[in-house]
Amino acid sequence: MRKTSKEFVLDTLSLTLNSKKIILKTAEQDSQSTFNYPNNLVEIKEKFNKQKLFAQNWVNNLKEDFRTEYARLFTFYTVKSYWNLIYDDFTFSMPKVDNSFEELQLDDEIIKLAKSLAEYPSKLDFVEASFQIGNIYTSLLSETYRSSHGIFYTSPEIAYRIIQMAEDAGINWTNSRILDPACGGGAFLAPIALKIAAHLKCTNPEAVLTHIENNLVGYEIDSFSAWLSQIFLEVALNKICKPENRRIKSLIKVCNTLEQLNSNEKFDLIIGNPPFGKITLTKEVRDLYESSLYGHANLYGLFMHFGVLHLNENGVLAYITPTSFLSGEYFKNLRSLIQEKSNAIKFDFVQFRKGMFEGVLQETILSTFKKNKEKKPEVQINELKKDINYKISTISIGKYLLPEDKKAPWLLPRSLPQAQVINKIKLLENRLIDWGYVVKTGPLVWNRHKKQLTNKIQKNSYPLIWSEAISNNGKFNWKADKENHTLYFKVILPQDHWLVTNERCILLQRTTAKEQAKRLISTILPASFIKKYRFVVIENHVNIVKAVNNSPIISLKVLNTFLNSHATDIVFRCISGSVAVSAYELEQLPLPPVNKLKRLEQLIESNAEFEIIESECFKLYELNDVRITEPFTAQRDIKTASTNIS
């Protein structure tokens, strides 16, 4: 469990320096108990938020090409002003910055704005301050640059939690070599530097600084972020550096971490919030990471691969990442590599999005893995929540086994109600293929064929099925009412042959979020519709569930009803926390044995009431006595899918 601030106070150690007693506190203590926040902080914060918006408006009017450089110059002024505000007596000048923005100039008004943005951070402890200043920088960056490098900084509370998890996994701060491979603005390096200092119990400040310099490392591709990291390391260690009249050496290497895979350097702790997002790899990098790749590469998957390969024996990997690696098909080789090289120790599923990463829709997990020879397939699962005072706390969900098949999805509960569900379904061996079905994605990627989208009926134009044709209530409702959507697609033959179909199938929405009342939203492509138009074209945001032969064991109607049921929705949520309903995850959905479906078939055939059919689906999963709470209790506007198909 996370330490209380009192326990952190107990961590406090004292140092006798030049016969003067100097107290070194952990960062947590600094931020929670001894930092003197001014009374008018709320006002200062409001002013700061308004000024941040002004700065964003200003930068939005700049040309995309120059935005990153201007964002750096602007933030440079804020940092300089922050430095002057907190150190009126500071002996050292600010660390030098790589001045690629030297050529640029800012209007006096903008410089004034940048400088005044330093007031709020200067009233905060340094961890909060680094987060706020880092956020100024990231919010001014061009969207292209920001998302291609996955630049989103970690909030202090989440940083403290993952640091605590590393400690719980056995990290000893006094003798561990530590790397943050994507250190950004120093969210982890600065508090860890203080933690090391506090735990060393060493009275010689020079020895403390040397120890930190020899054992703490950051890698960062963005030179300005690297500079921010160094700034906040200096601020954190100021009380040790000052009496020694020396500054901490640079601990950050500006480099592409992914190109360091073959380096022989090993660490006892690799900690961080690696960048994420799909990435196109050069042949060299793809070859390097071949053993963990399958299909599309994601930046964070490569950082996980890098992490598990650079641990010393008993070393710990502690990362904040999206949850997609737990079950996604693209991560199946990574799952296998991670299990081969390490043991999963603890997973915290983050149950809130607000306050995580601005504008990010991914579900987040904090996880620790430990490299040791003895294999332990059990992992402790926690729910990470925010209480009414916005403080984070964890709830233990229990210990869970990872599957023996190392590539298989890790079916894990994200909450206590889901734990009951997992316990019921973990022994179900049937998958969609056992019911006679496979899943494909709609073949048409519309923006690659813009000129063929049309609203006119003309030769070789066929109905285009978008995801909005699949209504929440399970009805098929052919429409194209979103921006850029059209009702028809003009097929160019022969090359577009593979885009058209006349097969009977179930259509299932490919993008639904966990906040939605339903994750699985499906309908049958009606036979009457195919008869009328002969062929259809199905867009890429639609999954197509189709039979492997002409006489599947389970009818389309029964399968569609089952997929649309509340019970199946609950089970699917235990597999997928992302916004994608992937074909792979659907195919991995645990299903009841075929021979138990007789009653469901009869109920559907006799047009039984919706509640009776729903209740039968619950029975099939043995979920009748499971207490399910939010988000499943959200109002749902579903009638039986089977009875509503036109």
Ligand SMILES: C[S@@+](CC[C@H](N)C(=O)[O-])C[C@H]1O[C@@H](n2cnc3c(N)ncnc32)[C@H](O)[C@@H]1O
């Ligand atoms: C999600 S941010 C996290 C930053 C910081 N650790 C934090 O949590 O606040 C990811 C960081 O990784 C950096 N980054 C992206 N690609 C990288 C690469 N290939 N090598 C090193 N750093 C990279 C980005 O510039 C960004 O600062």
